[in-house]
Amino acid sequence: xxxxxxxxxxxxxxxxxxxxxxxxxxxxxxxxxxxxxxxxxxxxxxxxxxxxxxxxxxxxxxxxxxxxxxxxxxxxxxxxxxxxxxxxxxxxxxxxxxxxxxxxxxxxxxxxxxxxxxxxxxxxxxxxxxxxxxxxxxxxxxxxxxxxxxxxxxxxxxxxxxxxxxxxxxxxxxxxxxxxxxxxxxxxxxxxxxxxxxxxxxxxxxxxxxxxxxxxxxxxxxxxxxxxxxxxxxxxxxxxxxxxxxxxxxxxxxxxxxxxxxxxxxxxxxxxxxxxxxxxxxxxxxxxxxxxxxxxxxxxxxxxxxxxxxxxxxxxxxxxxxxxxxxxxxxxxxxxxxxxxxxxxxxxxxxxxxxxxxxxxxxxxxxxxxxxxxxxxxxxxxxxxxxxxxxxxxxxxxxxxxxxxxxxxxxxxxxxxxxxxxxxxxxxxxxxxxxxxxxxxxxxxxxxxxxxxxxxxxxxxxxxxxxxxxxxxxxxxxxxxxxxxxx
Numbered sequence: 001x002x003x004x005x006x007x008x009x010x011x012x013x014x015x016x017x018x019x020x021x022x023x024x025x026x027x028x029x030x031x032x033x034x035x036x037x038x039x040x041x042x043x044x045x046x047x048x049x050x051x052x053x054x055x056x057x058x059x060x061x062x063x064x065x066x067x068x069x070x071x072x073x074x075x076x077x078x079x080x081x082x083x084x085x086x087x088x089x090x091x092x093x094x095x096x097x098x099x100x101x102x103x104x105x106x107x108x109x110x111x112x113x114x115x116x117x118x119x120x121x122x123x124x125x126x127x128x129x130x131x132x133x134x135x136x137x138x139x140x141x142x143x144x145x146x147x148x149x150x151x152x153x154x155x156x157x158x159x160x161x162x163x164x165x166x167x168x169x170x171x172x173x174x175x176x177x178x179x180x181x182x183x184x185x186x187x188x189x190x191x192x193x194x195x196x197x198x199x200x201x202x203x204x205x206x207x208x209x210x211x212x213x214x215x216x217x218x219x220x221x222x223x224x225x226x227x228x229x230x231x232x233x234x235x236x237x238x239x240x241x242x243x244x245x246x247x248x249x250x251x252x253x254x255x256x257x258x259x260x261x262x263x264x265x266x267x268x269x270x271x272x273x274x275x276x277x278x279x280x281x282x283x284x285x286x287x288x289x290x291x292x293x294x295x296x297x298x299x300x301x302x303x304x305x306x307x308x309x310x311x312x313x314x315x316x317x318x319x320x321x322x323x324x325x326x327x328x329x330x331x332x333x334x335x336x337x338x339x340x341x342x343x344x345x346x347x348x349x350x351x352x353x354x355x356x357x358x359x360x361x362x363x364x365x366x367x368x369x370x371x372x373x374x375x376x377x378x379x380x381x382x383x384x385x386x387x388x389x390x391x392x393x394x395x396x397x398x399x400x401x402x403x404x405x406x407x408x409x410x411x412x413x414x415x416x417x418x419x420x421x422x423x424x425x426x427x428x429x430x431x432x433x434x435x436x437x438x439x440x441x442x443x444x445x446x447x448x449x450x451x452x453x454x455x456x457x458x459x460x461x462x463x464x465x466x467x468x469x470x471x472x473x474x475x476x477x478x479x480x481x482x483x484x485x486x487x
Contacts, residue, residue, distance in 0.1 A: 011425045029472060042082050047071075047462065048088075048111075051063055051387065052117070054117070056117040057116065057140040070115065073166045087103075090115060094122065107131075108132070108179045110111055111133075112133060112136070114135060118142070119149055123148065126158065127151045128156070134175075136160075138162075138164055153475065159474050159478075164473060177324060178324040182210055186212045189214065189277075189311060190280060191280050197415070214274075216277075218280075218288055218289065219288065223244050224268050224336065225290055227267075228267070243365070248367065250367055250368070250376070254369075255377045257377070258296075258376060258377040258378075259292065261290065261296050265297075268301070276305065276319070277300070277308070278310070278311050278313060278316045280310065281310060291377075292378060294349055294370070298350065298381075306320055306329070309332060309350045310332075314416075316390050322468065326466060327358075328355060328356060329464075331346065331352065333460065333463060337448055337452050342444060342447070342448045343446060344443050344445055345431060347438075349371060349378040349437045351379060353381050363381050363382050365379045365381045367379065382440050385429065386426065386427065386432060387426065387465055389465060390463065390467060390468040391462070392461070393421045393460065395418070395419050395456075396416015396418050397413040414457040419484050420481050422484070422486065423451065424445075424446075427442065454486045
């Protein structure tokens with residue numbers, strides 16, 4: 001497994017004063033469908049073609065030819081370049097299936113493709129194994145899709161995609177990819193002053209997802225900051241200024257500090273082989289950090305990595321899940337509910353410009369000061385009006401009166417990985433106000449009052465471009481998480 005970006009890619013050619021961003025852009029162009037410039041290695045998925053007797057689709061079906069036809073059609077679906085399918089054989093007896101599953105214990109999940117009918121016992125074997133399983137069933141391939149919902153109701157990690165469109169297999173691929181990449185993900189936690197995340201939370205994250213959380217000393221960030229060459233800082237400062245619609249409060253010196261910190265973050269991420277970093281930015285800015293990391297977070301998020309403010313590990317984990325699954329960055333926000341027009345205004349001073357993912361277009365931005373203290377330099381990103389969004393947060397529990405099926409607790413526990421809070425909405429306006437944080441997006445929701453009444457687990461939420469409810473629910477089922485729809 002190769003998860004490292006080389007320093008050459010990150011820092012460019014120092015002698016020529018090349019900005020760090022240049023090397024990262026090259027890495028991004030080579031990225032696979034998941035969106036990260038890291039080479040995660042291929043996600044292994046056990047693919048089996050199942051069937052026992054061809055009463056459906058037809059009694060004279062050539063099962064060997066049908067197996068080959070289905071495999072060829074699925075292999076031709078684009079967007080699977082980072083998936084390694086193993087197995088790939090036609091199975092018509094339970095013993096062969098069990099042996100195949102034992103031979104590929106390292107697979108992130110099982111894709112079972114229905115060839116013909118007679119597969120109920122196969123599905124029960126896979127469901128009983130506890131391994132994430134998706135049945136892909138084309139029309140007339142068999143009746144066994146009908147038992148999957150009942151298996152789900154008993155808590156089994158199984159799902160079904162019933163479709164004549166082979167591209168729908170990507171729904172399974174996205175979730176398997178996320179499961180595989182979570183195991184390879186390393187997160188840097190920068191709390192400062194001996195602030196560390198709860199040990200039981202870190203252990204739970206490791207056990208549930210395979211994700212490693214490492215406490216990182218903020219003084220090492222300062223050392224990296226001081227070591228960035230002046231020429232690289234100058235080039236990157238100019239890049240930020242030229243890319244902006246306008247510069248308002250910060251002077252060039254403040255912008256240069258933020259650009260230097262941005263390059264330092266990229267250097268640290270490469271050296272630590274980290275995918276994500278979250279920093280106690282508000283607390284440490286007045287106790288040792290030479291600049292706010294907002295520029296750096298914006299660039300990391302634009303490049304398919306994860307930079308999250310305020311040492312917020314629950315929001316970081318939420319963002320990582322969706323980045324691996326959907327290839328889009330998150331916007332961690334301080335929501336503001338407005339019952340008068342059924343909206344939620346999402347506001348923060350840290351936002352990506354490529355909310356569609358690394359290959360997407362950059363949104364316009366202005367360079368502003370951090371609004372809470374009018375210091376430093378941050379981006380005010382202009383998000384897309386009309387864009388559908390998904391709002392989420394991974395938490396430990398919710399209050400009992402919200403009726404979470406089995407994990408309710410009081411008080412709510414933000415630091416946990418038991419419940420995924422979800423809702424959707426649509427961006428209807430981009431407020432430009434001198435109140436609240438710099439980047440804002442007003443989102444119309446289905447029921448703002450219900451959202452307000454259901455609120456728990458602190459302030460932060462994470463929003464993502466796109467409607468990802470189906471994928472999120474499948475990921476939750478496969479990882480033993482419950483879903484609570486806030487509105």
